[in-house]
Amino acid sequence: MDEGSPWADAERIALGRAPGGGIVAIVLDRAGERGRRTLTAAELPAWVAEREAEGSTGGRGVRWVWSSTADWYPPLLDAGVRVARCHDLRLCHAILRDAVPAALELRAATHWDGTGVLDAPAQAEALFAVESPAVAGDRDDLREVLVELARQDAALPLASDPGRMRLLLAAESAGALTAAEMRTAGVPWDAQHHRRILEDVLGPRRGGVPEYMARLAGEVREALGDPVLALDSPPRLLRALHAAGILVDSTSKWELRQIDHPAIAPLLEYKRLSRLMTANGWAWLDEWVHEGRFRPVYVPGGVVSGRWASSGGGALQLPRQLREALRADPGWRIVAADVAQLEPRVLAAMARDDRLADAARGRDLYEGIAASGAVATRAEGKMAVLGAMYGATTGDSGRLVPRLRTAYPKAMGLVDAAARSGEDGGVVSTWLGRTSPAPDDAWRGAQARASRPGASSADETRARRIGRDRGRFTRNFVVQGTAAEWALAWMADLRLRLAQFPAVEPDRAAPRSGRAFARRAHLAFFLHDEVLVHAPEEQAEAAAQAVRESAAAAGRLLFGSFPIDFPLDLRIADSADK
């Protein structure tokens, strides 16, 4: 591994708080402590920056070990200091705890479970505790940091594939760095443009409900013969539909879409507008966009599969309708890249399915499947693949899945085996070794009831249903989770490539970004299989090339020489809109 890589076996420096206050940095090597330095919070950024600079100019590089990137990194970023690598003890603990059953000490360290943010009862308890909570299991306490690191070091060799697990821990930690950096940088957001879109779609706001919404609501009330109907209340709307002779079971749009009635078209349009208004309307702008930046909170590892979640601002649900408002600063560009059919590509590689990899190579995977003759059209190929990964059993999708089983037995064998394992209560793993959760109480209870003597057929039916539910989850887990690992590897590599770009002149800096990012191309947004880079105009082409090279590197890192490619749909534009 080269020294500049996210995966490098770098020198480790652990950071923690001393009992008396202040921050202690411990330089570690294989034998243990090699040096120690006490710092104030104010001294920390400059000291970290020096160690980073030394590491990048000749040393092996530094991997910072800390309790949680979400706590330690933002202040460094605010001070303009970026780090290349870290080991996030909290995130790595969660992975190792579930993936390495033999790591008994680590599993017993339950105070490392959870986010570390105390809920209200725990806060109250801590407040009245006789013993200082700063000593009792405080994850930032230096001794606790070193002890937990030792537990994790001991757990790693016990993983079923330590080499891959080591990559996963590095990737997860790099993701945490990326998430903090992206929040500091912010998503460049043109509030004026956003307001224009809102007015175009919803109509002018004259005090109350925007004009077009009000008009549509009036049309619905008229058509249903209910002049005071509150459209935003599903129960009341349902009653009004029934009163008008429209006998639907719910007010969801897929059910309404089938109905032929003059109220339906304006109702569906109203719902569409209402959604935009409530989720990403003027109130959202006021709350989440300041000084030209949208700053969502990403939650690395927030999904069991390893995908990120978000908290606040709905970063992972930005409607495509608003992508045009995601707009580069003057003199800057948006480099937008997404991977075509990431999950089935990952599946082909995991299963070492050469035929599926052939179908995917150099083109649209769904087209490739159609061209191979397994299905007739691209649309059928897509249906079949999604059904295979999600566990469809009925409908068009379920009907097509058996064709894939014939054409791609290795890939289908992998997801089918994951589903069987899940149904039976087993756990499954991603490619790098993140494991699915153990069966929950509902699963265990249902199986127990169904297997005891005298179980009713209802018990058995319920147990089968819950078993199949879990099978669909584990089927998808291996693919979704491995795709998330690929994406983490992509970003981990990309952020370091971009960090090497030269700084542009200060007056060309993106003025509203966090200082650490203001002067060169940087990641600005991530959504499962796509990234946006905000780049000075003259760096946009190089950034695009870095995005491509990182994607290729991620594929090699995970899957070695297996011939699967990950083609990108890549655009350089003023906005994120296609």
Next chain:
DNA sequence: GGTTGACGCGCG
């Protein structure tokens, strides 16, 4: 009065 769950819908 504040919390909780269901619903509906946005994203991948």
Next chain:
DNA sequence: AAAGCGCGCGTCAACC
């Protein structure tokens, strides 16, 4: 025609 995975959020209505 929503069959089949994973999320977050706003709303309403039921609940304590």
